[in-house]
Amino acid sequence: xxxxxxxxxxxxxxxxxxxxxxxxxxxxxxxxxxxxxxxxxxxxxxxxxxxxxxxxxxxxxxxxxxxxxxxxxxxxxxxxxxxxxxxxxxxxxxxxxxxxxxxxxxxxxxxxxxxxxxxxxxxxxxxxxxxxxxxxxxxxxxxxxxxxxxxxxxxxxxxxxxxxxxxxxxxxxxxxxxxxxxxxxxxxxxxxxxxxxxxxxxxxxxxxxxxxxxxxxxxxxxxxxxxxxxxxxxxxxxxxxxxxxxxxxxxxxxxxxxxxxxxxxxxxxxxxxxxxxxxxxxxxxxxxxxxxxxxxxxxxxxxxxxxxxxxxxxxxxxxxxxxxxxxxxxxxxxxxxxxxxxxxxxxxxxxxxxxxxxxxxxxxxxxxxxxxxxxxxxxxxxxxxxxxxxxxxxxxxxxxxxxxxxxxxxxxxxxxxxxxxxxxxxxxxxxxxxxxxxxxxxxxxxxxxxxxxxxxxxxxxxxxxxxxxxxxxxxxxxxxxxxxxxxxxxxxxxxxxxxxxxxxxxxxxxxxxxxxxxxxxxxxxxxxxxxxxxxxxxxxxxxxxxxxxxxxxxxxxxxxxxxxxxxxxxxxxxxxxxxxxxxxxxxxxxxxxxxxxxxxx
Numbered sequence: 001x002x003x004x005x006x007x008x009x010x011x012x013x014x015x016x017x018x019x020x021x022x023x024x025x026x027x028x029x030x031x032x033x034x035x036x037x038x039x040x041x042x043x044x045x046x047x048x049x050x051x052x053x054x055x056x057x058x059x060x061x062x063x064x065x066x067x068x069x070x071x072x073x074x075x076x077x078x079x080x081x082x083x084x085x086x087x088x089x090x091x092x093x094x095x096x097x098x099x100x101x102x103x104x105x106x107x108x109x110x111x112x113x114x115x116x117x118x119x120x121x122x123x124x125x126x127x128x129x130x131x132x133x134x135x136x137x138x139x140x141x142x143x144x145x146x147x148x149x150x151x152x153x154x155x156x157x158x159x160x161x162x163x164x165x166x167x168x169x170x171x172x173x174x175x176x177x178x179x180x181x182x183x184x185x186x187x188x189x190x191x192x193x194x195x196x197x198x199x200x201x202x203x204x205x206x207x208x209x210x211x212x213x214x215x216x217x218x219x220x221x222x223x224x225x226x227x228x229x230x231x232x233x234x235x236x237x238x239x240x241x242x243x244x245x246x247x248x249x250x251x252x253x254x255x256x257x258x259x260x261x262x263x264x265x266x267x268x269x270x271x272x273x274x275x276x277x278x279x280x281x282x283x284x285x286x287x288x289x290x291x292x293x294x295x296x297x298x299x300x301x302x303x304x305x306x307x308x309x310x311x312x313x314x315x316x317x318x319x320x321x322x323x324x325x326x327x328x329x330x331x332x333x334x335x336x337x338x339x340x341x342x343x344x345x346x347x348x349x350x351x352x353x354x355x356x357x358x359x360x361x362x363x364x365x366x367x368x369x370x371x372x373x374x375x376x377x378x379x380x381x382x383x384x385x386x387x388x389x390x391x392x393x394x395x396x397x398x399x400x401x402x403x404x405x406x407x408x409x410x411x412x413x414x415x416x417x418x419x420x421x422x423x424x425x426x427x428x429x430x431x432x433x434x435x436x437x438x439x440x441x442x443x444x445x446x447x448x449x450x451x452x453x454x455x456x457x458x459x460x461x462x463x464x465x466x467x468x469x470x471x472x473x474x475x476x477x478x479x480x481x482x483x484x485x486x487x488x489x490x491x492x493x494x495x496x497x498x499x500x501x502x503x504x505x506x507x508x509x510x511x512x513x514x515x516x517x518x519x520x521x522x523x524x525x526x527x528x529x530x531x532x533x534x535x536x537x538x539x540x541x542x543x544x545x546x547x548x549x550x551x552x553x554x555x556x557x558x559x560x561x562x563x564x565x566x567x568x569x570x571x572x573x574x575x576x577x578x579x580x581x582x583x584x585x586x587x588x589x590x591x592x593x594x595x596x597x598x599x600x601x
Contacts, residue, residue, distance in 0.1 A: 090282030116244035249522030488523035504578035
């Protein structure tokens with residue numbers, strides 16, 4: 001059955017699932033490799049019928065059926081001309097919808113114990129806006145000199161003056177493909193300002209406004225996670241561990257970004273295949289074709305901003321920008337719909353939005369609105385009934401408590417976790433004050449200042465408050481909040497500056513270094529051996545497991561083997577396979593020596 005399944009399987013992938021020619025070729029290669037290694041080489045050689053033995057022999061991947069399917073897939077790819085199969089463009093509309101999804105999934109009026117959730121969404125929004133603006137999926141380093149007053153005006157929804165609108169910071173993309181080739185060839189005088197990008201405020205495009213999102217993200221990292229300003233070795237988009245601890249020396253991985261894109265597009269109800277390349281295509285198409293009249297870019301501007309080589313043919317760039325529109329305008333999949341998009345008569349079907357509505361369309365709209373209003377009346381009636389019932393229960397309970405003398409006479413104080421933006425008597429919002437903490441470790445949870453973050457009309461608002469938490473809220477915060485600012489235990493294996501991970505066989509040496517010396521470049525400024533208990537217990541207990549595991553390995557090496565590498569590696573060859581197998585072996589040895597007692601579950 002396996003021999004007969006290659007052709008139909010390739011046909012399914014190539015025609016029904018519309019995978020690319022290269023993917024189908026990879027499937028055939030995988031089948032061929034599978035049969036070559038099966039049954040001691042029985043299926044090696046050309047696929048043919050052995051007349052003497054009266055059976056087929058050789059590799060089924062070389063059969064005529066498989067070659068016919070492969071030829072059909074190639075013909076299909078040729079017939080489709082140059083229609084690209086790369087990522088769809090991330091349009092501005094899609095960016096707006098994803099921002100709405102982020103706001104719904106992670107409302108900004110939350111308590112500080114939800115920092116981990118807010119950090120994850122804020123990092124993605126900032127990354128998306130930056131990638132859409134810079135048409136880059138690379139990880140960037142930032143050198144910024146700007147006035148905080150511009151960000152405060154953003155947060156307070158105040159209009160920007162002409163001077164504010166001309167405030168910018170610069171982003172330098174050190175490894176952008178087009179410019180890097182010039183450097184490699186020694187062409188340094190061609191463009192002294194190449195791969196330097198000035199980012200200006202765009203309050204009219206909140207989902208794509210890299211200016212405000214980048215500033216908010218940097219402030220968020222410095223204030224809530226690091227307790228310090230970003231250093232030259234810190235990544236703008238660091239990786240976040242499962243326990244919510246940021247790893248300043250480890251960049252966000254490609255797989256994580258792709259996972260975020262899939263999650264956001266699915267949550268926003270956006271159909272299509274999007275990769276990290278989608279932001280480059282979406283940003284280029286918007287500024288070339290869809291931006292308001294007077295703001296669209298010339299082809300020369302698109303070429304420079306995208307880092308394309310000067311020798312890039314015009315038709316190649318135009319095709320890159322327009323090939324998707326051709327697909328839209330030759331799409332007749334909605335031929336049976338009640339109302340046609342008329343895609344062939346206008347740019348991407350815009351004609352359907354311009355023509356007058358027909359009587360039939362108006363009738364259907366009226367029927368739909370009437371049905372929605374009727375359902376709304378039923379829902380409102382049910383809500384009113386529930387509120388009346390709830391009010392009666394509350395009044396009855398209050399009367400009983402007062403009669404029993406258990407209800408304090410004081411009014412309930414406002415929960416500071418949900419403090420909204422204060423509004424002055426004139427109706428204007430007060431400007432928030434953001435300050436950098438003077439110490440790495442915050443005060444105890446019960447007196448820790450809280451900040452309320454609120455979003456309105458596409459802009460965030462931060463209002464610091466200093467009210468103490470009630471005892472119940474303080475207990476909740478102390479059991480759910482992230483560890484104190486600046487406390488980081490780097491993940492293993494370590495990631496080098498070039499993006500490659502260190503060999504697993506070196507992880508045990510990194511553990512010893514972290515225990516005795518620390519790793520300031522990755523945020524571990526104090527050696528683990530010098531950590532007091534409160535740094536990995538209580539509110540910081542999310543670090544307890546990592547700390548304990550590192551301590552077990554380090555103490556075994558230092559105390560039991562007197563820091564002798566040869567003896568240690570001879571006793572624990574598992575160290576060559578990484579720190580996890582090594583930890584298991586050390587725990588097993590300690591249990592055999594009676595130094596480790598298992599707790600009954």
